Amino acid sequence: MVPAMLRNPSLTFTSLCHFRVQFLSLNFPTWRRSHCSLHFLSPSIHKYSIPNCAFRFSNKIMVGSPRLNPRVAFSAGKFEGQNKEILVQHLLVGEQNLELLLELQKRIAGGEDLSDLAVEFSICPSKEEGGMLGWVQKGQMVPKFEEAAFSAPLNKVVRCKTDFGWHLLQVLSEREGSLLQDIGPEEFHLKMEEQDFIDEAQLLDVREPDEVAQASLPGFKVLPLRQFGNWGPEITNEFDPNKDTYVLCHHGVRSLQVAKWLQSQGFKRVFNIAGGIHAYAVKADASVPTY
Secondary structure (H helix, E strand, O other): OOOOOEOOOOOOOOOOOEEEEOOOOOOOOOOOOOOEEEEOOOOOOOOOOOOOOOOEEOOOOEEOOOOOOHHHHOOOOOOOOOOEEEEEEEEEEOOOOHHHHHHHHHHHHOOOOHHHHHHHHOOOHHHHHOOEEEEEOOOOEOHHHHHHHHHOOOOOEEEEEEOOEEEEEEEEEEEEOOEEEEEOHHHHHHHHOOOOHHHHOEEEEOOOHHHHHHOOOOOOEEOOHHHHHHHHHHHHHHOOOOOOEEEEOOOOHHHHHHHHHHHHOOOOEEEEEOOHHHHHHHHOOOOOOOO
8 A cells, every 4th residue: 555645656667566665764773664555667676676665756756764864854944945845744544534534633733743643543554654754845746635735834734635535734844855867877977087076976886796896987885775774774974965966776777766765865966877887888988897
């Protein structure tokens, strides 16, 4: 079951199939597992996937980690920009349970916490994380939920109805939106030849060690995707979310997955090297081996 307010997503590395994802807790003290299925479009499900995270995909952006590191996540006050992101939590009850929803809304008005009630009453998988959905932008959620969320005052609990049932939602914070985009191998090659680029940029290679042994680029820190559970919790300690971050893999599939996750963790400018090191070798630098 997918978090109910999210659009049916499409992404280039999976097929029309169910993809199991897992939820990540706020400060990563434990890896809570709450499996749900997401529908994707494309050739076949990839053998590499980031475990232990709640990822919601749209055509452009993935919103992940429902409970983010607060050192990265929160901003003060209200952001009025067009590219804003909001941090949302909610609870969901069935269409026939409006009376229950109204009772829960009264309890929240009386001082109870929405997240506690979500754990007890919500039928959305996000209940395992207290109803936390993480940072979202416009275009990532079903229209009725999105309209309610983006028009809601900060911290005010509002209700809305979608095809999935009745929601109580709360916007906890707002921030300026981040950038996530592909960079072609030729353009990236030009950057690699700039004198200070390797020293100033953050370069991540998410391939496995045996792949890196066959072909690699200078300056990249190797963070194998299969070892995500080891390095994921420390990502904002190891890397600066405000620096330009470039992500590389073999064909650009795993790197896109990680790039989207990095964006969800508050990284402001993330670039996926399109086509991966294979495209880089073929189109930009023939001295790099292919495999």
